[in-house]
Amino acid sequence: METGRETAIRDNDLSRRGPTPAAVARRYRASQRLKAVAGLIGLCLLLWILTPHFLTVANALNVMEQTSINAIVAVGMTFVIISGGIDLSVGSLVALSGVVLASALKSGWPIPLALAAGLGVGAATGLLNGVVIAFGRLPPFIMTLGMMSVARGAALLVTDGRPISGFDAGFRSIATGRVFGVPAPIVLTLAIYAVAHFVLSRTRFGRYVYGIGGNEEATRLSGVNVRFHKTMVYVVSGVTSAIAAVLLTARLNTAQPIAGIMYELDAIAAVVIGGTSLSGGEGNLGGTLIGALTMGVLRNGLNLLGVSSFLQQLVIGMVIIVAVLVDVLVKEKRA
Amino acid sequence: MMMKIRRTQRPQRPQRKVFSEACARVALVINRRKISFAVLAAFAFFVVGCNRGGDTTTSTAKPRVALVLKTLNSPFFNDMQRGAQAAATRLNVDLVVQAAEREIDVERQMQIIENVLQTGVKALCLTPSGSREVVPAVVKANRANIPVVIVDTRLDKAAADEAGAKIVSFIGSDNYEGGRIAAKFIVDISRATNGKANVAVLEGIPGHETGDSRLRGFKDGIKDTPGVRIVASQPANWERDQGFNVFQNTLQAHPEIDTLFACNDMMALGAIEAIRAAGKTGSIRVVGFDAVEDARKAIKDGTMLGSVAQFPDEMGRLAVENAVHAIKGEPVEADAKVRIELITKENVK
Amino acid sequence: MIDHAPGTPVLEMRGIRKVFPGVVALDGVDFDLRAGEVHVLLGENGAGKSTLMKILSGAYTKDAGDVFIDGAPVSIGSPRDAQSLGIATIYQELSLVPQLTVAENILLGHEPSRAGVIDRAAMRDAARRSLAEVGLDLDPDRRLDRLGIAEQQMVEVAKALFRRARVLVMDEPTSALTAREIDRLFDVIRRVTAAGVAVVYISHRMRELAEIGTRVTVLRDGRAVGTFPLPETSFDALIRLMANREVRDHFPRRRCKAGDELLRLEHVSGPSGAPRVDDVSLTVCRGEIVGLAGLLGAGRTELARLVFGADRPSSGRVVVSGRDVTPKTPRQAIAAGIGFLPEDRKRHGLVLMRSVGENIGLPSLARWSRAGVVSGRTEHETAERWVTELRIKTPTVAERVVRLSGGTQQKVVLARWLAADASLLVMDEPTRGVDVGAKVEIYELMNRLTDAGAGILMISSELPEVLGMSDRIYVMRHGRIQAELDAASASEERVLQAALGLAS
Structure with missing residues (x-):
């Protein structure tokens, strides 16, 4: 009987024929995204069936425009969460910036x-977060x-609690302008x-973010300056919050304390x-x-659909729970 | 464990293994999709079931009117919704009511406006969460040729002019006048204490037109009575729990306070609890604003002396009526004032 | 000590089959267990030992086959079923609550109470009785996290006995214990078997089998290849059965001439605060494997961490190739050409969720990137090269490390340091949790490395490994170097004596 062991060793040759890690990683990420995309497409189909107003170009642009602020805040949040942390200050940072x-x-x-100045305040606050957390x-x-x-x-102190409003069109065009017909x-x-x-997939910093989130000690023992990169993660989060603040201020023509x-909760949910x-690392x-x-x-x-605001909150909460639950169940099944 | 076993399995059929793993992965995706679809379908039935009244009428000839409120978790706006709904039924209009989760969430209210504009509404009635911030949304409605009726809180004139935002009608009570009425009442009742009153004020969210007007009216109303003076004035952001906390703290700092004016009833009701907790029930005179149901009860009980009543149901009714006029191209009253009235023990119902 | 006469087995498993998607994990395994015996399960990682035991403990359900207790068929659908049938499992990672007391742990879920209020006195008595059964004299009110690993393990046995366990499954119970603690554990095992409890014992350590085992069953590729009476069967025969091939030489050390001095420690102490390492001086030359022996807690791991800059020494110098490098951070140590294979790979070595390639590249990314952007090609090619070179058993370099076996994971850590051009490797228990075949492969790699001029400082708690693989041996005790021995003339006895401080 041929033993498994010797073939297993020869089987090593597989690695040479195998796809590059980048390709496999891409495919893996693609498969992960596919699941999320499937959910999104399902949701869109459902809404398309339920209301004629959903699937129009105007509404599609509308949705994307409305999503942009949360989506931008969620960029920094993704960095932070992959590094194994959490950033609850993003909402307040949006206000402050x-x-x-x-x-x-x-x-x-x-x-x-x-x-x-706005972005600087975001970066500085993020730096403060990061330094205290990492050091x-x-x-x-x-x-x-x-x-x-x-x-x-x-x-609130800066503004004495009052909103600041009324900016010139040049600034507002950050939110109202169009680039080749697509809203800015x-x-x-x-x-x-x-x-x-x-940054996340191709740079050293990105690798270290995954490493720190996956196993901080092992990453440190690989000679990575963990504290520095951990700090930078919160700076990224501060900056993306500040970018969101720019957009929000331009959109509302007002900055409110x-x-x-x-x-923060919307970003974490996204x-x-x-x-x-x-738990980080992924x-x-x-x-x-x-x-x-x-x-x-x-x-x-x-x-x-004209659903009441109370019911909306309930539905959104349930979707978050179900989406993550399905993800967990699928992962468990695969493991 | 599984991984290790796979390792020994792999050499025999590497190709098939890769293939079977791919199949498993696809199966998982499909499986998950199935789950997602099932869940979404369940939601859909739920949602549609709950809103049948709202959505099944889209195909009929009824014109659709949107009423976007600041929030739905306040009796004031509930009353407004009730009045609007009654008018809509009477006028054979399909009314859609939407609101943000939080009264102060202007960005969310703006999104809601943008979204309802997509649904083919014929008119928009709006209580702005921010008098400047919603201006861009009003402009969007203008562009879509949808008439806008503003209720309760005025748009900021400068911002509206600059952006070219146009409305067909404003419906509201004069909050400044309401503040003056409250002031006059306090001046009247302080005759019992030799014309003297140490007044605490609970303000609404800073920078909001409604609260600012009430406060201005109140301050102007006591200006000529030197015995009545404001010893403390703090914002409690319209909310009951904050009214409790803020007033509790204020009482600590100013035990001499004998009168409270709160810019809405929610804060006044919170403060009444704080007074009760401090054992000072009956020794502090409380005047609120809005005359909501709980406040009326408090007035009957005597824990509150008066509240300036607005008539949100009337605002709702007028809003829908004016919207319908606008849809039909009939002339619309540009500035419709809704009456204000002081509710005290004598006239409370 | 025990009556070996075959009676009715307490437990019998017949034709057990378990299939995972695409893989047959157990293919008709027969296994029986008699009262009062210690039945050893032997097999390489992946042979099916754990799967079989997980079926017994209710963690998995079998696809085919029967389980009998006292000759009567039973079905085990959940861990609760297993518990009520008197089957208790003691895992490598203990399943006790560190914050609770010994008594609370033993009686967890069975607290005696009066009117809903826990009766502390009754609890203490019951705990004391169970502890006495395993011959342990412990204060039942001590918090569990104040105890050593060995004592915690015994508390776990006491907990099982309290629950009237008749079958005790022990999975690698000695992997974290010192020799003396192992002796104590064996005393406990003898005591409970004498009382009629049957023990299933899983271990990689051959020497333990002879000492404690009654019978041994060898598993290979999901099948039971034979059951043998223990003291009579030779290790070589068992190893042949496990691997189905001859392992002629466990420790294939090829000694080579020691070259120039590579590492010199001069009076190193630290880390500050709690100095566990006290004035240590030693040297490692090119082409040399230097063994570091000692009991658990002698300060060997602490010393390794100081050399690597994971902790800062409070005094002393670390000299590499004649240059004082005394590292303050792992970064500096890596720059000086030092690599570290930590004892606990999963906690300190690997980012389990990430790929083989990423784990290999982690310390080298700085060299492989321009303006912060990593060259994917360099990374990939280097990883591929080392995967081939070290024969790392992974389908691709993109496989996540968590899916690999212990030996393969260890090779990934080794590949990382070779890719980073380390010339001095500090290996803390390099073969812990690694199956026999992979062990030999790792030894071979160590040979090749020293042939190529690298130096290795190897910490090991397995004396045969220390004696078999090292050229020179330092023995540590209480943070100090107790003895330096030449491996050729050293014996287990001499190393042990030094480790225990019995003689110099």
């Missing part, structure tokens, strides 16, 4: 400088929970996803619907984008 940006605009700063070893949940309140308070927020969102996807309440595990941005779209389509569809 927004009011700083608005104050700068109102004091007559040129637009690029005001944008830099001070505070659990991310605690640090960002605290920051959620700190940033909110700062936003959609273009901006796709651009951010393209860049972020490249009470903006962005509960955005990430987990997209198949990223809250996930991808394609899934997150689909997750955000799923939430957007659901909200839009429920509006179109």
